[in-house]
Amino acid sequence: MTTETTGTRAHAASEQRPPVEVRYAEELAALAAWDTERGAERPPGWRLSPRAVRAFVVGDEQLGVSRKFYGDDPLVDRAVVALMGRQGLMLVGEPGTAKSMLSELLSAAVSGTSTLTVQGTAATTEDHVRYSWNYALLVSEGPTERSLVPSPVMTGMRAGSLVRFEEITRCAPEIQDTLVSILSEKQLMVPELGPDAREAARPGFNVIATANLKDRGVHEMSAALKRRFSFETVAPVRDRDFEIELVERQLAAELGAPAGRPAVPRDVLEVLVTVFQELRSGITRDGAPVKRPETVMSTAEAVNVAVAASLEARYLGDGRVTAAEVARQVAGVALKGDEEDARRLRHYVDNVVRERARKDKGWKAFFDAAEALWR
């Protein structure tokens, strides 16, 4: 794991998606210089001062630092402060609300690395959280420092770095609970190396976990673990124009520059984002209530729909993306075959879209395509 961390920088150029600290290396350097210039105090083990960390996430025009996280600045403040405390930081919220991105940004700014990461899955074991062994060495040398393979958590404790634990609720509760003693005692016992062998966390160590509490296939968190985290709920974007902009940007990132692909016109994006926002909030922009589907109507899903619609137009259609493609994809991609959700969407189309279709061509295309899906 340690070799991987040091190797990242060297291969950055050839990587599909270099880590945050590589992508924004210049900004981080500028912020560090700003700290030095101001004589700002850095919490023990931190690369930057809290204000600089904040500036890295929400941007600072004067320092030439771009904004990377949108929507909720006080949440960023709270997250930064939480990381200074004894408790870990738990970012919860629906999928697609940029929880992971926020945790990457914070780790990169605070510790200079965002790669000390445990990816939580149903198959995550205690070894991934504590340590495991290089079995060849273990057989030849027995349990020694050399044969011990530290987990990202252990590495983070040694280095005094932030450790990211993604999707923690996907792990079995007993695996999650491995963190309880680490977070409260800030040390990790290694009985195999002797009765007193332990790894003590250096200042700067802390854990940022991300979790989804409502999705299917997630586990409960124990009360003991919950107590060791500060919870922050990351909410979906509420501003329509801003979400359109986000989708546009993401679309460019996914499919390349608009020149090389069927353009998704602004009015189509508007229809798409409006549909997502209204179904997500359960209320139309005119204030009429609609039924909220169970499925997650996140910005990320909206991007998926836009991508799929664009691909459909390119390979199956006439190369023009219209609201009709969007309608078909919303039904298919977003409402993953749930009958009740399909009914909700139908209700929405019947009552809201039908009305708009009378006056607006874009909505009419959406309506006709959606109607065709269940007639």
Next chain:
Amino acid sequence: MSADTRTGLRDVWEPAPDRLRSAASAMAALREQGVYLAPVRHHSPACAVAVRRAVEELRPAVVLIEGPEEYTRLVPELLHEETHPPVAVLSLPEGRGVPGGASFYPLASFSPEWVALRTASAVGADVRFCDRPATERDPSVSAAVAPATDGPAVSAARQETPGEQDPFARTLMSERYLAHSASVAALARRLGCRDHDELWDHLFESRSPDALVDWRTLFDDVFAWAALSRLDYEDEVLAADGSLDREARMSGRAAEAAGLSPHAPGTPHAPSTPSGPVLVVTGAFHTLALAEALAGLPEGDPVRRRWPDGGYGSPATGDAWLIRYDHERLDGLRGYGAGMPSPGFYERLHAAHARDVETGTVRGAGASAVTAAAITADAGEGPGPGVATEVLVDVARAAADRGHQVSTPQVAAAAVAASRLAELRLRPVPGRTDVLDAITSCFVTDDGGIGPERPLGLAIAEVFGGRAVGRVPEGGAVPPLVRDARERVRAVGLDIETTVPRTARLDARRTPAHRARRQVLALLDLLDCGFGRQLSGPDHVAGRGLGLIGEEWEYCWTPVVEARLVELSHLGATVDAAGVTLLRQEEERLRADGAQAAADGVAVLVARAAVVGLTEHLPRLVGLLTRTLDTDRDLGSVVAGTRRLLGLWRSRVELGLVVGSAGSGGAARGRTGTAEGGGVADELLTLVAQALATAAYLVPDAGHAGPDDEEAAVVSVLELRALARDTRRAWADRSGSGGPAADGVPGAGRTGAPGPGPGAAAARRTTGTAVAAIGREPAAAVVRELARLRDDETTAPAVRGALLAVGSVDGDVPDDVLVAAVRGALRPGADPALAVRFLGGVLRAAPDLLLHTPELFDAVDGALRDLAPDAFLAVLPDLRRGFTWLRPTETHRLAERVAERTGSRAADVDVRVRIDENDLAAGLAVERELAAVLARDGLAHWTGGQS
């Protein structure tokens, strides 16, 4: 402190616009002449501390406070030792016809105005209010101006969203301009503050008492903050809402008090130079205008031009009452727009500041122990824990009381987080948002956030909102509520001189005066003050007797009624306000039920508000109903609620929900209904349409009803179909008659309504055209869903049967389709139980079809004949039940048909057999057993069977 000699501006003024710089210099110059302008934000502890210090230091001869000048008369009452804030001065509109009612001038212990009052009196200053009289305001004007009004504005305006704000609880201290100023918003963004409240905290409330007692600096800074936002508004806007008139009055009064000649400002006015300085405490938004006007700057012209030639003369007089107030209504966050939010928090902050000043922690403290004690009667002794920690501990306790446990380490962590947040945000001490963020960070242990309805959210509301209730001296004037009730009752011509019960016979539909009477009677009935009770007539709330035209009430004004009204005085200053409070309480209860709230329950509330004539509140209640409809999953409740709404709409004329109809009837009161009623009636109908959409969504549920719920589902579906039909008619009435305004003739809307039958189709077509003109067909979704359900073979059989039957009645389903469907459902081999449920549905919906459609009769007859005997017995009870929907004459005609078919006499078929179901079942069982025995013995042919 560099005392009065300081006329130059501090360096920080360098980048300010010229207009502000010259005004700031003018303010300093005015100080030289003994006129001290104290710009404050209402309910700001920081300003309160500064005001107090300014008074103690200057020992002014006169203190002028922004507030209607007739309040000066109440100064002794305000200074009374039994008066404890929060209190408010209540003004009622002069003409009873002014919509909206009372306005309040609230004072909390931490309001600069309150502190000015008390401190000024302690140093022997002459205290006067100096603003335009409350009765001179014109609400219609201010309501029309885009961002409405600001400041302790006499014309405190309505919020932009009618229904959000209680028009009876208008405050004279709303601050809309500041909240909407682009400069303030830009500044907030730049400093990383989420709104103008946090910006204010960041700039001012976070200052230590040390800094606050330097009142010159604080006032200069507050002035700059408010003046910047003032520059965002043109004089036209400020003139239109009366700001300039008010500023003219305030500056004119200040000039008079200071002995400055109003027409040659800046020159002393020989005769009446006061014996000391004049301190003018006003909302900071007005300070720019006051300074420019008093100093004779050219920008002050618009204000100076408004000064009357002969001066303002003696102070205006007018009625006003000192009433107790509470933190709940003081809280800007709760929608009353009373300035700063969270009075509970700022009260603590102010108490802490006062403690610091008291104990000499602050440099230069100790000016006057008397005034200090007067301001902070219950501030404890000695330095306490920081306000943040205190608040965190209290929130933790309040949350624990409600079942959300917060551990001591969590509180400690939150205290640390609050200071670190403050540090991160560059504030010396944690402010309100820092503490709130610390709570969010450390007390929440799931993804639900604070949640206004959750224990933690309620705890925060309690601690930040505060629970303080003020006190006023005993023996004041008659509580306005009693007076108002008397006036209202008298105004509608009800006799209150005797204590003998009297009867009123009312025809609310045709006589507007009767309508007004009914509203007053119903309103006092809602207050449960024992004044009157309804003996007969339509009950719009229960939805009974809606066709009745006359109604009868018995009433009597007794001392008991007055006593009860005194008891209810806390509910509001007027009968309307008290009624609103009660409705609100009920509304809160329904809101608390959340997802369980039934749409029908809310519809009842809407009906209640309509009946008592509180039409201004209908939009809000309608909003609640809109949300409830969204969560209500019970088709029955949605349908019942919608029916109630439609009933209200139909009675719109007699309920005064229509433009023009309330005019003469409500003349006694000039109710707002006049202006908004048409909208309300329309809104009700729109809501009906929306409710139908919800019902349409729930229709498929009825289709999935199990055998036990099937009957309820059939009833709901049938009612829904009737409702859809009625709504279409209502919609047609509305659009066809050129709007409800023209619908003055009683029952005009109903005359054209045809019953189901040949004419219905034509009517539907007409409706269709009319509706198309509006661009909307309210019942279409319902009709569509019902049709879907009807054509779906998997629909619960009784529901499907019922829908097919009504479809046939309505002419939507041809007879042959119906017959085919019935044949299909009853075909040999079909599950007899399902078949009978289906038949039951048909009979429930339209029993007479069986008589009018021979093919249907044949189909049923044939199917029943073909049923195996066992199966027939099993379904017999349900079958019998199904046929009970026929009327006796129909039963007889059916019997005749059956007799004809079977060759017996109708009398033998249609006979009342005095045996019960059990007897029949037992008899049939015996018969069956006998047949089996005979068959076993090879004698089956005795019973007609094959051997």
